[in-house]
Amino acid sequence: MSGTRREVPNDPGRRDRILDAALDVVAGSGVFGTTHRKIAARAGVPLGSLTYYFDGMDDLLAQAFARLADTMSRFYRRSVRDAASTAEAEAAVVELICGPDYANDRDMTLIFEMYAYANHSPAVRDITRTWVARSRDSLSLHFTPAVARALDALVEGWPMHRRFDAAPLDRRLVAGVVHAVVGAAPRLPDAPP
Secondary structure: OOOOOOOOOOOOOHHHHHHHHHHHHHHHHOHHHOOHHHHHHHHOOOOHHHHHHOOOHHHHHHHHHHHHHHHHHHHHHHHHHOOOOHHHHHHHHHHHHHOOOOOOHHHHHHHHHHHHHHOOOHHHHHHHHHHHHHHHHHHOOOOOHHHHHHHHHHHHHHHHHHHHOOOOOOHHHHHHHHHHHHHOHHHOOOOOO
């Protein structure tokens, strides 16, 4: 029978709203303070919707973190992709580290939660590993694999430090370090995949 309720969802955006709500709850309560009830309330959906779309909390969190990693990976790639020179690519890396758009406070909270949860969840560990590989792949559009690896460590690490520092990052210092890493390329061995 065509057009049955099972074939035509009455709320096609529900799954995405649940994933967005899960990230909001994790950002506010942490992974271990996240519950099905909090997510359902935040998404404005019946509690049973979560078990309809996801095989438990681990699956829901893994898919929510996959959504976060994908969103951030796409932003990362767009940020460096269009650089027309090494200098422009370096500037894009500095903007990823110092700018307000990548790894804002909410994103940093979610990244910390994802990294911590990855220690206990093989699925989230794989998501995190894939995210790191995507970041390095984006940087490899302009830099050698070894330089991409080093720059990615700066892009990941410096915003983490920024989160806890009392003073803003010194953009000139960051630019100088990025330039020094890029300039050290002939001396850096290519890293294994």
